[in-house]
Amino acid sequence: MPPQTMSAKTDATIGVNGTAKSTSNQAPPPMALPANLKSDLLNKLSLKSFKLKTKQQELLLRVSILFLVYVLAFITRLFSVLRYESMIHEFDPYFNYRTTLFLTEKGFYEFWNWFDYESWYPLGRIVGGTLYPGLMVTAALIYWGLRFLRFAVHIREVCVLTAPFFASNTTLVAYFFGKEIWDSSAGLVAAALIAICPGYISRSVAGSYDNEGVAIFALLLTFYLFVKAVNTGSLTWSLASAFGYFYMVSAWGGYVFIINLIPLYVLVLLITGRYSVRLYIAYNCMYVLGMLLAMQIRFVGFQHVQSGEHMAAMGVFFLMQVFYFLDWVKYLLSDKRLFETFLRITVTTTVGLAAVALGVGTASGYISPWTGRFYSLLDPTYAKDHIPIIASVSEHQPTAWSSFMFDFHILLFLFPAGLYFCFKRLTDATIFIVMYGLTSMYFAGVMVRLILVATPAVCLISAIAVSATVKNLAQLLRTKSKVTQGGSSKAASGSKASSKALLDQSQPFQRNGAIALLLGVFYLLSKYATHCTWVTSEAYSSPSIVLAARGAHGNKVIFDDYREAYFWLQQNTPTDAKVMSWWDYGYQITAMANRTVIVDNNTWNNTHIATVGRAMSSYEDEAYEIMRELDVGYVLVVFGGVTGYSSDDINKFLWMVRIGGGVFPVIKEPDYLVNGEYRVDKGAAPKMLNCLMYKLCYYRFGELMTEYGKPPGFDRARGVEIGNKDIKLEHLEEAFTTSNWIVRIYKVKPPNNRW
């Protein structure tokens, strides 16, 4: 048998090149082509005697395309590893990495019961109960599996590559999902589109070890399994979707989207009269089991039956029972009028009961109201007015059109086309994908980071558009050629031509038009591929811990100041030192410097963050009191004035003022502004020039020449000469400044001796 399979494979690869235009609707990913050509040349020499049946050929073609897409999805995410190194990116991933390290070192139970003293000093954090453990457990399982197979990998490598690995798996799910809602060619296109879609890549490049990396896989898997369950009405599939949901709950807070979208979908099916026993089985099994499983995650726990966000699912669950009950009664009662009366009574009592239950639950506090984040999703202006801490995060901002274009490119135009095709062929599955697409598009418009959730839907719907269009065009071409062939051989027998051909002949330039359109589609798709690769390489593959810039001679200059500072902290400060910094750097400091921080990126305690914001925006002696209260040993600020690095603490400072002022009214934003303008030069507000943050950032900066032809103390990030060059520190002293001044660390002096 082995030689046969061998030749089968070779034939398949020839098929990819030879017949790609006609049968496969999707051009194979560009990166895979050269390899294919090579194998093509090689294989032409080998046996070609084995002729496969069309079906087998198609299967092989599909498998090989899927395999290539799988590999492509993985390797396109490795830019950062090749360009920098195998490292964890950004902020949150550092916490995930630290917890994973803890999990692999201490075991699961220690991890589950972990109380972390190193963050939120002096409060601490119950880590096991305040995180979604799916990501860490996944990475640890992969790590233990590899270790068991005696691959001496480091846990860091596993963490770095988890996201690309799951992105690859997502392409498989996308294929099956596409197959389920449309056909297998749409599935292939969807797999290829999602493999390189920038909206997804932004959160799943190597090193971006974040919950979203595995969560999108889990999300799509849950949806796929649920749709499959609805289509088949099989308990197995609904059980599988419940477990998929469980995995999603364990991985990401975005599971709330699932638990609201699925009831909404069920509701729509009910309203449109598409109720069926299949739906009943799928939803009930998925909801009940999924709920029980989700409650096992400590961070979710009883929220799943108590909080406002989950109530919709429960309501729909009861509605389903009512529906089923009514169906049953309808079956029993032959009299139509009697049934209508019964219906009226039942519906009224049910709705009344539900309303009363909800009212009582909310009033008694048993059902918690919606959280701020949830509100801000429904009302984009909510956070801006009420919760500055949510509004201060850049990824929580409303999405700009440009970033839609950036992340979706042609998919943005294909999406409506796909919707059109879906509406043309409405089934349970297409209704689901339409709803998924529309709701997630709305949320993507509200928050930048939710583009991620919309990406799979957009890819799937666009894939339907591409696949259906190309299929129609290819069919046109084929029938046409058949007709012409027939015409040449059998001397124009028009009667034999099918009705389709007749229809075709009625439009004169159809063939040329089809060719042009096909070329257009391929042109667009190739543009999409190049755009995706460019975006991945330029925008989404920098680790943000290490900054790179082009030097004067075009050489690459690396600013590794963050790690320089963190490593200095780790090596040269007492192990129990407390470090105060703005919350952005909290996770990194605990993970890399291994020191206790006051606040970190898990922004669960607004007051505590406000205290730090207050300290940063007060005068030095007031801030000293606060720092003494918090046992602060070192203060860390990020300063970009020397290098022109713009996302530094001075530019974030207004948020510190706002958040601090939100809790402590002593801090007033207008004190730091001059006529509503934020400035750091001579015209800045006096409070601004003397607050702790300003002093720490610009201490002795006035002596430094940063740019030729500019006065000393010229801030390159803001392009002005600073206003206060003579800064004296009384209670703090400079402990360390990195080589490019990006991170500055100050030591808090002990109180003065009274004698």
Next chain:
Amino acid sequence: FPPVSFLSLHHLCLLLPSLPTDATAVRVLLSGDFKVSQAETRPGNDASDQLGAAAMEASLRAHRPAALLIFAFLSLLSVSSSAAQEIQILNAERRIDLSSQVAIVFLTLKVENTGKAAASDVLLAFPPTEAEHLAEVKAQAASGKKRKKTYAHLIVEPTDVPDAPNGAKGFRLALHNPLSPGETTTIEVLYMLTHSMEPFPAEISQSDPQLVYYRDSAYILSPYRIKQQTTFIKTPSTNVQSFSRVEPTNRAGMELKYGPYEDLPAYSYSPVLVHFENNNPFAVVEELVREVEISHWGNLQITEHYTLAHGGAKLKGVFSRVDYQSRPSASGVSSFKNLLARLPPRVHSVYYRDEIGNISSSRLRTDSRKSELEIEPRYPLFGGWKSTFIIGYGLPLEDFLFESTDGKRYLNFTFGCPLSGTVVDKLTLKVVLPEGSKDPSAVIPFPVEEHMETKYSYLDVVGRPVLVLEKKNVVPEHNIPFQVIY
């Protein structure tokens, strides 16, 4: 290394690694005299235990200055009547080089046998505080007249001197030809002391130069009567704050001269203290773990874990980047920011990282004879600051692994730390042998501690045997080849 001008040329040959460095020579040694060489190392190993015990005893000792005082007191009192009194030293010259962080001492002794029986060995004595910091003792005997001098290496081993006052530690030099009565011979000794300079003031600010104390005795500590002796101390700069006087004492430029002193009894001691400026980098590798992994696929993978510290005067107060950048000559003179690692030639896949990632500030220069890796820690090291990092590289296996005639394989590799100018407090060398290899043994020209471990790496079933060699107080002179046979 001290400059040649200060040392006579023949001192230098002591400095050079004395063992055969090329592989063929080692092969001869191993195939022919394998048994012998092993036998030779045995007593050395026993002796290392004694040394360890001695160091323990010394560490239990009371405060250092107090010990010195008592020591001096006793040594003046001691009317020596030791057993080894048949030997006397006619002329002794000691040159102490303090220009780096290691004190390098050359001792030239002209020894005469005044007894009746032939003397087969000569003893050296060290005060316990020095013995603790003794990194290396080498000796050679000179014979022949001025121009045609030949040198023969002497085996040096620690020994107990029964009647030594105040726990002075002895080293025994075994002479090749026993010294018959009335005969004289010249012995040259080289020894190195690590951590022998104490920064004073112990904390300095960024702009201060680093001043250190060096303590020693004006008289050479010896179990024998010394007829005439002189001591020269070379300081790294002309800035000598103070020095003790034991007349006659002279100072000229960078050199201090104690002596000549005439006819001093055994165990004479007169403490002296030199306070001078030494801005040389006090780069101390507190712990170094080198892992040498042999893969029979053709690669030798070296991974070195460093814990580096600045052992000099601690930085007091602030570190100002402005001062450090704008006034490099006046600011942080005793700090250092780069180090040079000398690696073997044909090195490949070099990496330099620490636990939080790659460190981008390093440069590699390679040519056919050597490779030099210049590394910068993430931040400049000031007194008391620490840094840890890892250097790893691969080497072609055929340069280091050979087959001996009895079918065994042996690895011939360099022992010490590749970072130049550093002192290693504790070096652990792990030789990871391929899975399934048996009975590993090491041939090392100085005493080390040995034990076995097992390591699991890629696709291992039973694990790889690891031969672990540990040594304390390692100086660059220990960068000599050793062999592991398996």
